[in-house]
Amino acid sequence: MSDDHASSLISAEVRHVEALLESRGLLGAGEIDTRIDEFLAGGTPANGARIVAHAWTDPGFAARLLADANEAIREVGLSMAGGLQEQRLKVVANTAEEHNVVVCTLCSCYPIALLGPSPSWYKSEAYRSRVVRDPRGVLAEFGLELPAATRISVWDASAESRYMVVPRRPAGTDGLTEPELAGLVTRKGLIGTAAV
Amino acid sequence: MSRTTELAPGMRVRTRATDPVGHTRLPRYARGAVGVLVERAGAHPLADERARGRATEPHPVWHVRFAAADLFGSGDHTVTVELWEDYLTPVEES
Numbered sequence: 001m002s003d004d005h006a007s008s009l010i011s012a013e014v015r016h017v018e019a020l021l022e023s024r025g026l027l028g029a030g031e032i033d034t035r036i037d038e039f040l041a042g043g044t045p046a047n048g049a050r051i052v053a054h055a056w057t058d059p060g061f062a063a064r065l066l067a068d069a070n071e072a073i074r075e076v077g078l079s080m081a082g083g084l085q086e087q088r089l090k091v092v093a094n095t096a097e098e099h100n101v102v103v104c105t106l107c108s109c110y111p112i113a114l115l116g117p118s119p120s121w122y123k124s125e126a127y128r129s130r131v132v133r134d135p136r137g138v139l140a141e142f143g144l145e146l147p148a149a150t151r152i153s154v155w156d157a158s159a160e161s162r163y164m165v166v167p168r169r170p171a172g173t174d175g176l177t178e179p180e181l182a183g184l185v186t187r188k189g190l191i192g193t194a195a196v
Numbered sequence: 197m198s199r200t201t202e203l204a205p206g207m208r209v210r211t212r213a214t215d216p217v218g219h220t221r222l223p224r225y226a227r228g229a230v231g232v233l234v235e236r237a238g239a240h241p242l243a244d245e246r247a248r249g250r251a252t253e254p255h256p257v258w259h260v261r262f263a264a265a266d267l268f269g270s271g272d273h274t275v276t277v278e279l280w281e282d283y284l285t286p287v288e289e290s
Contacts, residue, residue, distance in 0.1 A: 160240045
């Protein structure tokens with residue numbers, strides 16, 4: 001959700017329910033905060049960068065990643081099972097012909113447990129409403145000017161899957177190690193609003 | 197849910213056009229539109245029913261690809277939306 005809810009009606013209701021659960025001994029004091037901290041502890045864009053760098057250097061892994069991302073990321077010690085249940089991860093790869101960009105038009109779905117909290121612009125009404133209609137224009141505002149011949153595929157996270165983009169490997173990076181390659185990948189690149 | 201045709205990748209489907217009273221995960225811009233099934237995205241309890249506090253079994257979910265021109269009247273891109281099978285009806289190929 002895009003707004004600060006600290007003083008909203010829903011926040012008051014949630015605090016009330018939390019207090020009731022605690023008073024009846026169903027929930028320990030501060031347990032929800034602890035669980036949220038645990039959920040977020042491992043999430044960082046560095047995980048996505050590591051997955052991308054491995055896909056760039058290992059075509060077999062790249063193929064497995066696109067076919068079944070949940071299974072493939074276990075090979076690099078990562079998992080989508082950090083929450084109450086494992087979330088499905090769908091990974092899409094940019095090519096010379098096609099560029100992918102991810103949005104959640106209904107709210108702000110994002111692979112938080114894997115990549116950490118989403119950027120504020122991802123949750124903004126402007127991004128969510130405009131990128132499905134005019135992705136080329138929105139990407140240009142991000143500084144990403146795509147060739148006219150490049151097809152754009154927008155992915156709307158409207159149900160239970162979470163999405164990640166594998167950017168194209170930059171030219172002139174043949175000599176780099178996998179950690180050096182990972183250092184090139186940005187959070188915007190993993191969403192599709194930057195080239196890398 | 198009764199369905200006479202099994203859905204499969206490559207099939208053309210039309211999305212539900214109605215505006216339900218409560219929660220749904222069929223975005224407004226994708227209502228009453230024709231798209232192509234890309235891939236199954238697992239099966240999950242129908243969000244519309246869960247939001248109404250009803251127990252629900254997992255229902256199949258699909259990635260459905262639409263041409264932007266079919267959704268918005270313009271644009272050369274595609275939009276792939278993740279939709280429960282409940283929202284979809286196969287389009288008869290003539």
